[in-house]
Amino acid sequence: MTRCRTLSLLGCLIWGGMMLAPAAYGAEPSEGAPAKQPPTSAEITSWIDQLDSDKFLLRENATQKLIGAHQAAIGPLADAVRSGSLEKAFRCIHVLRAFAIGDDIETEIEASAKLALVAATENDRVGAYAGDVLKRIEPLQRERAIRILSGLGVKFTSYAPQQGFQTLDEGPGIWITNDYTGSAKELHYLQHLGFIEDVQIENDKITADWFAEIAKMPNVHLMTIKDGPVDIEMLRELEPIMHKIDWLRLYYLNxxxxxxPLLKKMTSLHHVEMFGMVVDGKEVFKDVAEQERIRSALPGVLPDGLKFRSGGFLGVRGPSDGNRGPCVVQSVDQDTGAYKAGLRGGDTVVEVNGVKVQGFMHLIELLQDKKAGDKVKMIAVRGTETKELDVTLGKWQLREIY
Known part of the structure; x- marks a missing residue:
């Protein structure tokens, strides 16, 4: 059977000699037209029987009607794959394919599951064809998932790696923030995003169902969870992918x-940040006993890979080897306390709250016990000018690079 896929000017899909018109997908009836009644099981059975008719138009008509039957036809179609001619089996799979790339979530889930079952249980040409269909629709499902999730406010982040500069700690990712207007139902599409490695979440409406959908993503190994009504029960929903996560940030969770106990299941972890965390009413940064429990659960994480901070965020970047002075700021993120106070890239920070700053890492140490909302006094030098700055610390932000 020749396989081809062409989109004509009329919007008809042709693949393997079968033409699927848009109307077959159940377009809304025109205004004033009577609503269509759902097909009966007897009608569906009759159409399936016609799929291997010796009359081409009868086969085509039956195919169109089955697509218009939507979810009601999925079960009978999957059953018919195993009983009948090769023509009937291929047409049944083809209709299931149409459901698997439609915009109805429940129909897509059921049709995709049936195709996967056929591919796994049939060892002949039928099973091979079903497997081939699943591979061919992956790009379509991915593109549709990007379109739908982007339209609902999910932000896609990416990088353009240069030869020799890509590291394991960077990856294409998504942000699910308060801009997301969908629900857990639409997050089903996340499982089609096999290229996504990094998930960052900051949403006041998050539920356990959201984490359950995230846990179906195939290649996530970087994760940030910030704010929101997150609890241990929600985090347990991530168990299917816990063993894959190697970078974890938990910001301002209560x-x-x-x-x-959950961290102990994350056997691949090598870097953990816990900023502004509260456990059982105690700030983790100041709770030595809780810090020890966490360290004991992560024997594979080196001491410098586990960071506890009170959660105050300055919003500056400096040299990675900044253990010695002077403390020269390389850049300052906009919309941060440092930027609003007047600090700029190229400035040299010489004093914080009366303490002389010995280097960039010393600056970080001086601020690690400060909370979001705390105010600090800084003295910075720009050229020949000395500036006294009153900085209000903010919260750590979602980041595009780890």
């Missing part, structure tokens, strides 16, 4: 019990 948990009733220790996350240590």
């Amino acid at each position: 948990l009733k019990s220790s996350p240590a």
